[in-house]
Amino acid sequence: MTNLITVNGVTHRYDKHKVLEDVSFTIETGSFVGLVGPNGSGKTTIIKLILGLEKLQKGSIEAFGKPIEKFHNKGHVSFVSQKANSFSRGFPATAKEVVSMGLTSKVSLLRPTTKKYEYLIFEALDRVNMMEYANHNIGDLSGGQQQRIFIARAIVNNPSLLILDEPTVGVDTENVQQFYQLLSQLNEELGITLILVSHDIGTITTHVTDLLCLNKSVHYHGNPGDFEHMTDEQRSKIYGHDMHTITHDH
Numbered sequence: 001m002t003n004l005i006t007v008n009g010v011t012h013r014y015d016k017h018k019v020l021e022d023v024s025f026t027i028e029t030g031s032f033v034g035l036v037g038p039n040g041s042g043k044t045t046i047i048k049l050i051l052g053l054e055k056l057q058k059g060s061i062e063a064f065g066k067p068i069e070k071f072h073n074k075g076h077v078s079f080v081s082q083k084a085n086s087f088s089r090g091f092p093a094t095a096k097e098v099v100s101m102g103l104t105s106k107v108s109l110l111r112p113t114t115k116k117y118e119y120l121i122f123e124a125l126d127r128v129n130m131m132e133y134a135n136h137n138i139g140d141l142s143g144g145q146q147q148r149i150f151i152a153r154a155i156v157n158n159p160s161l162l163i164l165d166e167p168t169v170g171v172d173t174e175n176v177q178q179f180y181q182l183l184s185q186l187n188e189e190l191g192i193t194l195i196l197v198s199h200d201i202g203t204i205t206t207h208v209t210d211l212l213c214l215n216k217s218v219h220y221h222g223n224p225g226d227f228e229h230m231t232d233e234q235r236s237k238i239y240g241h242d243m244h245t246i247t248h249d250h
């Protein structure tokens, strides 16, 4: 397997507050990585650095074999944030239109959608089992259905890497398992490498291929099965209350 992302010795501060310290890890092509850690442990910060949304201060990051400073994301990397599913009822866009926004680099919103792009939009809707909701208003859908539409928007460009930040926030508990199954399908059938940022360490270990525990530094990176077989004491050393060393102030 090749490395899609290589993070090497990254340290990051907000003013004097050090939130990441000497963080190194690799994300292999085709893997499904669960990035977990307590509140304020630096998960969003490392994602922002990988996405080039935060300037690198110390260390290096390579994406697709290029230094992050020189990597131009032309649809290779897609991102779904936890805030994606906050559309209010009656928001004036259909599910189909929301998915088409994922194609904006290829197609102007002002031009009528061509047949080729329609096909891509319906293919993405089909992937997330939301074809029948194509013409529904996004605001009328449930949190879980909206999140599926945002996944469709994120995959319509055929990305190699999909990063999801707490995507199950707002998804009903009974639909969370189905949601994780959908992510596994995207990983296994479409070969999309996934990074799933989550607090939900108990549930995700059964779905991901790699577990990455971050709390300012990397506390565990490896097989989720090995992590599951550890004693509570071992786990809590890696991911427990004694790891809440960083205050959460946002």
Ligand SMILES: Nc1ncnc2c1ncn2[C@@H]1O[C@H](COP(=O)(O)OP(=O)(O)OP(=O)(O)O)[C@@H](O)[C@H]1O
Pocket (backbone or CB within 6 Å): 014, 019, 037, 038, 039, 040, 041, 042, 043, 044, 045, 046, 246, 247, 248, 249, 250
């Ligand atoms: N732009 C910012 N300016 C100052 N401090 C920040 C900024 N963004 C994050 N922080 C602080 O940096 C620390 C790490 O935040 P980050 O959002 O990366 O953690 P997280 O693990 O994603 O947290 P959560 O799980 O709560 O989303 C926190 O203490 C946070 O308050």
